[in-house]
Amino acid sequence: LxxxxxLVATDFGTSSAALERSTKQGRGNIQNALKVLELxxxxxxxxxxxxxxxxxxxDCMHDILGVKSEHHATRKEIVDSVSSNSNPALPRLxxxxxxxxxxxxxxxxxxxxxMLMQIVELHRKGGISSxxxxxxxxxxSCADRRSLTRGTQLHALLVKIGYDLSVFVGSSLISxxxxxxxxxxxxxxxxxxxIKNTVSWTALISGYAQDNQVEPCLHLFALMRQSVCKPNDxxxxxxxxxxxxxxxxxxxxxxxxxxxxxxxxxxxxxSNALISMYAKCGSISEAQTIFENITCKDLVSWNSLxxxxxxxxxxxxxxDLLKKMERYILPDALSFLGVLSSCRHACLIAExxxxxxxxxEHGIKPExxxxxxxxxxxxxxxxxxxxxxxxxxxxxxxNGIIWGSLLxxxxxxxxxxxxxxxxxxxxxxxxxxxxTHVQLANLYASxxxxxxxxxxxxxxxxRGLQTNIGCSWIEVGNKLYTFTAENRSKSQVxxxxxxxxxxxxxxxxxxxxxxxxxxxxxxxxxxxxxFVMVHMIGLSEx
Numbered sequence: 001l002x003x004x005x006x007l008v009a010t011d012f013g014t015s016s017a018a019l020e021r022s023t024k025q026g027r028g029n030i031q032n033a034l035k036v037l038e039l040x041x042x043x044x045x046x047x048x049x050x051x052x053x054x055x056x057x058x059d060c061m062h063d064i065l066g067v068k069s070e071h072h073a074t075r076k077e078i079v080d081s082v083s084s085n086s087n088p089a090l091p092r093l094x095x096x097x098x099x100x101x102x103x104x105x106x107x108x109x110x111x112x113x114x115m116l117m118q119i120v121e122l123h124r125k126g127g128i129s130s131x132x133x134x135x136x137x138x139x140x141s142c143a144d145r146r147s148l149t150r151g152t153q154l155h156a157l158l159v160k161i162g163y164d165l166s167v168f169v170g171s172s173l174i175s176x177x178x179x180x181x182x183x184x185x186x187x188x189x190x191x192x193x194x195i196k197n198t199v200s201w202t203a204l205i206s207g208y209a210q211d212n213q214v215e216p217c218l219h220l221f222a223l224m225r226q227s228v229c230k231p232n233d234x235x236x237x238x239x240x241x242x243x244x245x246x247x248x249x250x251x252x253x254x255x256x257x258x259x260x261x262x263x264x265x266x267x268x269x270x271s272n273a274l275i276s277m278y279a280k281c282g283s284i285s286e287a288q289t290i291f292e293n294i295t296c297k298d299l300v301s302w303n304s305l306x307x308x309x310x311x312x313x314x315x316x317x318x319x320d321l322l323k324k325m326e327r328y329i330l331p332d333a334l335s336f337l338g339v340l341s342s343c344r345h346a347c348l349i350a351e352x353x354x355x356x357x358x359x360x361e362h363g364i365k366p367e368x369x370x371x372x373x374x375x376x377x378x379x380x381x382x383x384x385x386x387x388x389x390x391x392x393x394x395x396x397x398x399n400g401i402i403w404g405s406l407l408x409x410x411x412x413x414x415x416x417x418x419x420x421x422x423x424x425x426x427x428x429x430x431x432x433x434x435x436t437h438v439q440l441a442n443l444y445a446s447x448x449x450x451x452x453x454x455x456x457x458x459x460x461x462x463r464g465l466q467t468n469i470g471c472s473w474i475e476v477g478n479k480l481y482t483f484t485a486e487n488r489s490k491s492q493v494x495x496x497x498x499x500x501x502x503x504x505x506x507x508x509x510x511x512x513x514x515x516x517x518x519x520x521x522x523x524x525x526x527x528x529x530x531f532v533m534v535h536m537i538g539l540s541e542x
Contacts, residue, residue: 132163136172143176151176165192171199178207196227202235209238217242218251231259233267240273249281250478272300279308299329306338315346322355333364340370344377352377365395372402379409384418400430407439419443434465 135158142151155173163169170193177186190196190204201224208217221239224231231239236259243252256274264270271294278287291297291305302325309317318339325331336359343352356374359366371394378387387406391398403426410419423440426433437460444452470485483493 132166132168135163135169139169139172139176143179146180148180148182151180165194167193167195167197167200171197171203174200174203174207178203178210181211183207183211183213196229198229198232198235201227201229202232202238205235206238209242212245214242214246230262233264233270236264236270237273240270240277244273244277244280247281247473247475248480249278249283249475252277252281266295268294268296268298268301272298272304275301275304275308279304279311282312284308284312284314297328299332299335302329303332303334303338306335307341310338310342310345313342313345315342315348315351318342319348319351319355331359331362333359333367333370336364337367337369337373340373340377344373344380347377347380349377349381349383368396368399368402371398372405375402376405376409379406380412382409382413384409384413384415388418398425400426400433403429404436407436411439411443416443416447432463432465434460434467437465438467 135154138154139151142148142154155176158169158173170189173189174186177183177189186204186207190200193200201220205217205220205224208214208220218239221231221235224235236255239255240252242248243255252274259265259270271290274290275287278284278290287305287308291301294301302321306318306321306325309315309321319342322331322335322339325335336355339355340352343349343355352374356366356370359370371390374390375387378384378390384406387409391402391406403422407419407422407426410416410422420440420443423436423443426436427440430436437456441453441456444450444456471482473480473482475481483496
């Protein structure tokens with residue numbers, strides 16, 4: 001048995017210290033392992049059937065550790081050798097255990113979740129010695145299956161037996177509640193823990209980040225920096241993702257510098273997060289530099305830069321990067337989605353159609369997002385009939401986004417009847433979309449169908465639908481400024497509009513206007529005069 005443990009541990013890359021502990025505990029834990037094994041229902045196995053205990057090992061390694069076997073045959077031989085007739089003591093031990101676990105209900109088949117809960121039941125009845133990893137695994141299973149009730153019951157059991165303050169179990173509870181959007185409970189668990197480690201801090205930070213609560217997330221990160229616990233690569237990836245989603249370029253640069261000083265710049269997933277962050281914040285050159293400095297680029301690295309180029313409007317760069325990518329790694333559906341998105345914004349019809357065909361040739365089945373890009377690409381170019389035919393030949397029903405893309409194209413190119421049909425189809429899928437109601441009413445009004453206009457407006461009023469107000473924001477001088485449509489409450493808005501009017505005149509009249517007495521036939525002097533005006537009206541204080 002120790003030899004088999006050594007082989008399996010080597011295969012999974014277990015450290016020597018952990019191996020030594022496993023060997024020492026092997027004699028005492030074999031009874032626990034066999035009790036767990038008894039939970040797996042027996043089958044009439046064929047010769048090719050995987051042994052039940054081998055299935056259990058694989059399932060647990062996949063669910064708990066997130067590891068899938070790449071050397072299935074090797075481990076099968078190891079397990080077969082352990083369960084062979086060369087060790088006749090094992091069957092006798094199994095039969096002995098069968099009498100001791102009769103407290104469990106006899107069922108024909110357990111699900112993985114039931115199996116874990118039965119393990120916990122064994123522990124509660126004294127059938128298995130105390131081990132926090134069992135409870136952590138059960139909590140992870142409840143989180144994966146969105147089973148809030150089971151997880152809460154398990155938490156109550158942990159409080160009863162005094163395991164809830166353990167660092168290992170506490171971190172699992174924080175993750176469990178965070179994944180169920182129960183951040184108040186997660187925070188209470190965190191605060192009740194007498195000892196916290198990096199995993200505990202990161203679990204709560206990730207919970208706030210996933211719930212889009214920026215301020216608590218960043219506040220926790222600042223508190224973590226003041227504690228004895230140091231951020232790890234997961235912590236940095238989480239904070240960088242927050243900077244990405246909210247375009248915090250200054251903060252992102254600070255986090256970038258910190259992770260470099262702490263030696264995490266060699267972690268690929270951290271670099272991937274930085275690529276997305278810089279690209280989203282408009283620093284595409286920084287994103288490209290980080291990409292080039294990654295020694296072993298993975299699929300996410302390539303896709304991150306492709307989407308960065310796409311957001312920046314660099315369609316040709318996307319196409320070139322996809323060709324380069326195909327020499328090193330096989331693109332996936334996201335790779336082609338990024339390229340298609342860039343082609344539709346640049347109105348590269350031939351390139352987009354070629355990319356779509358290449359994706360199908362690679363054996364990748366187009367998804368709704370791919371069809372949406374193609375419909376938008378064709379529609380923007382005025383090829384409404386081609387876009388309509390593509391929708392009719394889709395392998396899946398179109399969603400509201402696809403009908404919305406066709407609707408927008410029909411409005412631009414004056415295809416009223418097709419646009420009305422697209423709007424009606426979208427409202428069947430998204431009856432609460434106020435913008436579609438407004439667009440449909442405008443289409444009916446353009447052809448004089450006032451009865452239909454009244455009908456659509458009445459439906460909006462009865463449902464209490466209102467269009468969302470447009471919002472934009474910009475970070476200047478480490479401060480975030482937000483602007484909403486038709487909102488003049490901020491004094492700087494009028495100054496911004498004044499500059500926009502001045503710039504519009506500058507573009508329309510070229511250099512025929514005077515700015516502060518400067519002759520406008522000199523472009524360089526005009527630009528300097530414009531900067532002086534911006535400074536005088538106070539925009540430089542942003």
